[in-house]
Amino acid sequence: MGRLVYHRKRDSGTTYVYEVVDEYWDKAKKQMRSKQVCLGKLDPDTGELIPSKKDRRQAQAAMTATTTVAGPMLVLDRIAQETGLQATLKRAFPEQWERILTLATFIVCTGDALVHADAWCRNHEVLAQGPFASQRISEWLAAISEDGRQTFFKAWARQVSEQDFLCYDITSVSSYAQFNEYVHYGYNRDGESLPQINLAMVYGQKSQMPVIYRTLNGAIGDVSTVKKLLDSFEKLDFPALSLVMDRGFYSQKNVTDLLDRRYHFMIGVPTNRKWVRSRIDHYQDALNSPRGFRQLDDESLYMHTELMQWPENKRRCYLHLYYNPHRAADDQEALTKRLLICKQELESGELNPAHTQDYEQYFLVKETPVRGRQVDYNDAAIREYRNKYAGFFAILTTKKMDALDALRIYRDKDVVEKCFDDLKNQLDLKRLRMHSSGRISARIFVQFIALILLSQIQRTIREHSLADRFSPRLLLGELESLTKIHYAGKYNDILSEVSKTQREILNAFSIDPNTL
Numbered sequence: 085m086g087r088l089v090y091h092r093k094r095d096s097g098t099t100y101v102y103e104v105v106d107e108y109w110d111k112a113k114k115q116m117r118s119k120q121v122c123l124g125k126l127d128p129d130t131g132e133l134i135p136s137k138k139d140r141r142q143a144q145a146a147m148t149a150t151t152t153v154a155g156p157m158l159v160l161d162r163i164a165q166e167t168g169l170q171a172t173l174k175r176a177f178p179e180q181w182e183r184i185l186t187l188a189t190f191i192v193c194t195g196d197a198l199v200h201a202d203a204w205c206r207n208h209e210v211l212a213q214g215p216f217a218s219q220r221i222s223e224w225l226a227a228i229s230e231d232g233r234q235t236f237f238k239a240w241a242r243q244v245s246e247q248d249f250l251c252y253d254i255t256s257v258s259s260y261a262q263f264n265e266y267v268h269y270g271y272n273r274d275g276e277s278l279p280q281i282n283l284a285m286v287y288g289q290k291s292q293m294p295v296i297y298r299t300l301n302g303a304i305g306d307v308s309t310v311k312k313l314l315d316s317f318e319k320l321d322f323p324a325l326s327l328v329m330d331r332g333f334y335s336q337k338n339v340t341d342l343l344d345r346r347y348h349f350m351i352g353v354p355t356n357r358k359w360v361r362s363r364i365d366h367y368q369d370a371l372n373s374p375r376g377f378r379q380l381d382d383e384s385l386y387m388h389t390e391l392m393q394w395p396e397n398k399r400r401c402y403l404h405l406y407y408n409p410h411r412a413a414d415d416q417e418a419l420t421k422r423l424l425i426c427k428q429e430l431e432s433g434e435l436n437p438a439h440t441q442d443y444e445q446y447f448l449v450k451e452t453p454v455r456g457r458q459v460d461y462n463d464a465a466i467r468e469y470r471n472k473y474a475g476f477f478a479i480l481t482t483k484k485m486d487a488l489d490a491l492r493i494y495r496d497k498d499v500v501e502k503c504f505d506d507l508k509n510q511l512d513l514k515r516l517r518m519h520s521s522g523r524i525s526a527r528i529f530v531q532f533i534a535l536i537l538l539s540q541i542q543r544t545i546r547e548h549s550l551a552d553r554f555s556p557r558l559l560l561g562e563l564e565s566l567t568k569i570h571y572a573g574k575y576n577d578i579l580s581e582v583s584k585t586q587r588e589i590l591n592a593f594s595i596d597p598n599t600l
Contacts, residue, residue: 155563176236412475
């Protein structure tokens with residue numbers, strides 16, 4: 085069958101389906117023209133083709149066999165089963181799990197908006213029955229309840245998080261939505277002048293799998309999110325956790341809360357805190373001694389670990405201090421660039437909450453009735469940083485471990501940043517155009533399911549040395565020519581011939597082409 089085109093009549097709303105049987109260049113009109121044959125119209129309820137009377141007999145004969153693209157679903161269905169994702173979704177959404185997985189499959193394969201799902205699902209193997217019209221998808225999203233999502237998170241998190249380090253981070257997702265309680269202007273991490281939703285994600289460092297997420301008010305900063313995250317962990321009855329967080333989440337209160345709840349954690353500590361600088365001053369000799377010299381890959385560092393008691397609750401923890409001589413120059417340059425931005429913000433009055441510490445430490449601000457606000461640099465503080473603290477960084481942990489091992493684990497938390505990059509750039513979450521908070525929450529949940537599938541594809545291609553040849557999207561694209569012919573009547577379905585490359589891909593996912 086040739087290319088199909090759809091024409092909708094404005095007066096009746098009926099959509100007619102035509103087959104393009106020929107295309108040619110019209111020299112007179114200087115444009116492409118086509119010859120089309122009407123096949124029939126679409127059923128407004130089911131979206132199925134109703135053949136025209138003269139073609140009904142031929143259509144019935146032609147429909148004795150149909151062909152669908154089966155390759156991508158072979159891989160994605162295997163992932164959903166082996167990871168336990170399918171079983172977990174079944175328990176949480178017994179009536180909807182097939183629809184959720186189908187939409188997630190479409191997102192992984194195309195990275196496209198859900199409004200385009202109908203055409204793709206029509207000729208691909210999918211779990212749910214169509215049609216996938218925009219209105220129908222909206223109804224499905226509206227049916228994804230908060231109770232179902234929390235049931236899923238509880239079961240999924242317990243399955244993934246045992247014996248793993250959990251990395252926690254936040255990103256901002258810009259939105260065009262209005263009248264949504266989560267959408268606010270705030271610190272936009274993509275540098276866009278749009279209101280946003282903040283998306284907090286927990287990711288398994290060893291398993292490389294997303295564990296749980298939370299949608300947050302776009303105006304909320306990183307530090308204030310940790311307590312809500314811990315509260316949600318307790319409500320979901322999580323197992324013992326080992327959280328890894330960067331220094332953007334550090335505050336004395338957050339550390340105290342983590343220790344009070346007996347969670348294990350690893351968190352970066354800003355070196356502009358007075359108590360950290362006092363420890364750097366105290367261990368200056370040790371941090372410049374060959375005794376503390378270590379190497380991590382090609383990086384040369386000096387390290388020292390101190391056992392300490394947290395002052396608020398006397399709990400034991402470990403402070404790892406690091407000094408990188410080559411990083412000192414980069415730190416000085418980074419501070420200079422940051423202070424130039426901070427000075428502009430202070431002078432304009434458009435303050436960034438993330439820069440509060442810099443405002444207080446490195447600037448002298450005077451307000452006078454005549455001259456107004458005057459902003460100047462605190463040269464003494466800047467000089468002190470450059471001479472004494474550039475090149476230093478610190479990590480606070482609850483588990484006793486070597487400083488080099490602690491740094492290696494902390495550096496590996498970058499998997500969550502890669503997770504956010506995949507979510508926004510590969511899985512169509514760069515912008516949110518829905519206005520209802522319930523619809524947005526459901527849309528992000530489907531995106532999260534897609535991210536689980538994508539993460540497992542990435543892990544598999546790395547383990548089987550396929551990453552230098554395939555991205556997840558290219559890998560699934562390679563399987564597009566693997567089709568399944570469905571015969572009407574008593575005949576079994578037939579899979580098309582499997583190429584050498586397709587066989588290699590299927591074997592990586594423990595799929596034997598000979599048994600299909």
